[in-house]
Amino acid sequence: xxDICGTVREAQSSGSxxxxxxxxxxxxxxxxxxxxxxxxxxxxxxxGSFTIEPLIDYIVVEGASENVYIDAYLGGYDQYNQEIxxxxxxxxxxxxxxxxxxxEPESIFTDNKTAPGPMAVEEASGRxxxxxxxxxxxxxxxxxLSTFPADPSWPLHPIDGEREIMVKxxxxxxxxxxSKDTNVRIFDLDRLAAxxxxxxxxxxxxxxxxxxxxSEGFLAxxxxxxxxxxxxxxxxxxxxxxxxxxxxxxxxVVGEDGIDEIKLGPDFPGREYIDLQKALxxxxxxxxxxxxxxxxxxxxxxxxFRDHPHMLxxxxxxxxxxINWNDKPxxxxxxxxxxxxGLDSMVFLDDSPTERDLMRxxxxxxxxxxxxxNPDYFTRTLRESGHFGKFFLLDEDRKRSQxxxxxxxxxxxxxxxxxxxxFLRGLDxxxxxxxxxxxxxxxxxxxxxxxxxxNLTTRRYTESxxxxxxxxxxxxxxxxxxxxxxxxxxxxxxxxxxVSEEAWKIDSFLMSCRVIGxxxxxxLVDRILKDAEKNGIDRVDAGYIKTKKNALAERFWESNGxxxxxxxxxxxxxxxxxxxxxxxxxxxxxxxxE
Amino acid sequence: MGNTQNFDERLQYLFxxxxxxxxxxxxxxxxxxxxxxxxxxxxxxxALEREFGISISPIDAVDLTSIKKIRSYxxxxx
Numbered sequence: 001x002x003d004i005c006g007t008v009r010e011a012q013s014s015g016s017x018x019x020x021x022x023x024x025x026x027x028x029x030x031x032x033x034x035x036x037x038x039x040x041x042x043x044x045x046x047x048g049s050f051t052i053e054p055l056i057d058y059i060v061v062e063g064a065s066e067n068v069y070i071d072a073y074l075g076g077y078d079q080y081n082q083e084i085x086x087x088x089x090x091x092x093x094x095x096x097x098x099x100x101x102x103x104e105p106e107s108i109f110t111d112n113k114t115a116p117g118p119m120a121v122e123e124a125s126g127r128x129x130x131x132x133x134x135x136x137x138x139x140x141x142x143x144x145l146s147t148f149p150a151d152p153s154w155p156l157h158p159i160d161g162e163r164e165i166m167v168k169x170x171x172x173x174x175x176x177x178x179s180k181d182t183n184v185r186i187f188d189l190d191r192l193a194a195x196x197x198x199x200x201x202x203x204x205x206x207x208x209x210x211x212x213x214x215s216e217g218f219l220a221x222x223x224x225x226x227x228x229x230x231x232x233x234x235x236x237x238x239x240x241x242x243x244x245x246x247x248x249x250x251x252x253v254v255g256e257d258g259i260d261e262i263k264l265g266p267d268f269p270g271r272e273y274i275d276l277q278k279a280l281x282x283x284x285x286x287x288x289x290x291x292x293x294x295x296x297x298x299x300x301x302x303x304x305f306r307d308h309p310h311m312l313x314x315x316x317x318x319x320x321x322x323i324n325w326n327d328k329p330x331x332x333x334x335x336x337x338x339x340x341x342g343l344d345s346m347v348f349l350d351d352s353p354t355e356r357d358l359m360r361x362x363x364x365x366x367x368x369x370x371x372x373x374n375p376d377y378f379t380r381t382l383r384e385s386g387h388f389g390k391f392f393l394l395d396e397d398r399k400r401s402q403x404x405x406x407x408x409x410x411x412x413x414x415x416x417x418x419x420x421x422x423f424l425r426g427l428d429x430x431x432x433x434x435x436x437x438x439x440x441x442x443x444x445x446x447x448x449x450x451x452x453x454x455n456l457t458t459r460r461y462t463e464s465x466x467x468x469x470x471x472x473x474x475x476x477x478x479x480x481x482x483x484x485x486x487x488x489x490x491x492x493x494x495x496x497x498x499v500s501e502e503a504w505k506i507d508s509f510l511m512s513c514r515v516i517g518x519x520x521x522x523x524l525v526d527r528i529l530k531d532a533e534k535n536g537i538d539r540v541d542a543g544y545i546k547t548k549k550n551a552l553a554e555r556f557w558e559s560n561g562x563x564x565x566x567x568x569x570x571x572x573x574x575x576x577x578x579x580x581x582x583x584x585x586x587x588x589x590x591x592x593x594e
Numbered sequence: 595m596g597n598t599q600n601f602d603e604r605l606q607y608l609f610x611x612x613x614x615x616x617x618x619x620x621x622x623x624x625x626x627x628x629x630x631x632x633x634x635x636x637x638x639x640x641a642l643e644r645e646f647g648i649s650i651s652p653i654d655a656v657d658l659t660s661i662k663k664i665r666s667y668x669x670x671x672x
Binding site: 016017018019021022025051053054206208209210216 | 612613629636638640655
C-alpha cells in the first residue's frame, strides 16, 4: 500500500496549484491501481461556468487528507446548462451522489438590457431555480448549490455597487427557496470568498490565463470548505471535543501560578482564551459534547471552573471530567467509556505538541488537532477544521450536549439508587412513540448516520430516501422521543417497518445508546408488534446485521421473544408470531402514543 | 555562469514537481511531456513566477513552450 500522507502534506504546505496537480495525479493513479485504500469513496460531479479542473485537483487532495477518495465527474467548460437539461448527459450517466453547481454571476445575468432591480433578480434566480428543479427530476443525488460570488470591488464605483447588491439579492432568494429542500445543500461561496477576502480570492491573472476566477490560495480554502461540506453531508463529523486545561482554556499553569494569576479575562493576555471559550460554548449549543482531559491537581483545576470570575465554561457543560495525573490516552479511554461513544467520534484539543504526539500514537482513531503555537489563532483553527460542521441546526442538536452533560447526574442517581427499579422510577421518564412526519426528515437522517452501537441493521438511508419512505404506503416509520427529570433528550429512536398483507418486516431499528438500558428500546418493539396485531398481521420479521460496533444489540430480537429464522447473506433473520407475544408492562415509564 | 547552473537545478525541480519529469534537457518541450497541456502550462507559469520572483506577461507566457525558451527568457529577465 502506498502512503500518500507525505504527498498530501507537501501539496498543502506549498499551496501551489502545481503541487496540488501533481499530488492529485498520484492519488488518482494510486486509487486506480488499487495501491491506496480510502475509508470512503464519493462519486462527485462538478459543474461550473468556468474551467473546473484546477478546483478538482485541490479537492482530490483535500479529500484524500480526510481519507475520502473523490471520484470526480467534470462537466465541460461552461456546459452546466446542457449537462443538466439533457436527461441523457454524461452527468446523469455518471449518477453522482453529490453534484456541485458553481456559476459566476456573469453567466446567469446574461441579459444586459434588463436594468438592475427586482426584475433582474427575479429573472436570474428563476433561471437557477429551474435548473435545480430539472436536476432533481433526473437525479436521485444531492446538489451542492453554490451561491454567486458578489465581488464587491472598489467603493466609489456605483455600477459595481448596484451589481453587488443584485447578486446578493439573488443569493438570498435562492437560499430561501432551497434551505428546506432535502435534495439541495447551499454551498455559500459568497460567504467563503468574503471570509477569505474577495481581493485575494479572485485572481485576474488566473481568470485570463485559465478562465477560472480563483487564486491559488483561495482554491485551497475552497477545497477544504468543500471537504467540510462533504463531511457534514455524509455524517462524517465528530460528536465530542475533549479539552486540555492549562494553556488551552486559559494561559499559564494553575497548579504553579495559582487561580489568581492564570491569564483569562477581558485584558490581554487573557482575551484570546475568552474568545476560544466562547467558540466552545457555541459548539456546545450546536450539540457538540464537551469533556475535559487534563493532567493536573483535581481540586486546583475544578476551582477554576467553579470560582474564576471570567471562566465561561462550567462543570455543567461537560459530559466527562478527567483531571488527574494519569496519561492522557488512558483518560481518553475513560471518557469514551463514561460517555459511551467511540474513540472515532472524538477530537482532542491540547496546546502541547508532546501530548498531541503521544495521543496520536496511542489512539490514532481520535483526531488530535494540530494547533498553531500562538493561542490567538486557536479559535480560527478550530472553526476551519470542519470536524463539527453543520448545514443547519436541529432542536435535537441543541438538546444533545445538554443531555450528555445531564447524563453525569443520571449516573449519580444510578449509584445512589438501591435497585434498577428504584433508579428507573427516580428518572421520571416520559416516552412518546409516533409516526414520522416530513418535518422529522433531518433528525431521522441524522440518527441513521450517527447511530452505530444500538443499530440492528446499520442501513444508512439518506434524507431523500427517508422522505420517500415517509410518503410511501408500504412503509411505516416510527419515532421515539424521551424526556426525564433531568431534561429532554428529543428524538432518540427510530424504526422502519415494511408493511404488507402477509407479514411486517422491521427493516431498521436503532436507538441512541445514551438511552439504552432504561427499557425504552422495548417500548418501540411493543408498539410495532401491537400495531401489527391490530392490523391482523400474524408474523413480524426482523434482522440483525453484525458490524464492528453493534454487539450491544446482538441478542435484542431474542429478548423480545423472536425466534431465529436462518440467515440471508450477512443478515441473521428473526421472526415472531403476533399471537404468541407477551406484551410487557412498563411501570416506570409514562408512555404517550400518538 | 553560476546562475545558469542554478537555473537548471531549479527548473529541474520545478519540472519534477509539475510534470513528474525526472530529467529535463534541451529537447524538453510541450511536444514531449505528457502532462504539459494547457492547464499544466498555466500551473507552470504560476510556479515559475513564484520560484523566480518574477511576473510573466500574458504575451511571454504563451510563448514559453520549451525548456530552451524558458531558460533564455529567465536569462533575459536576470
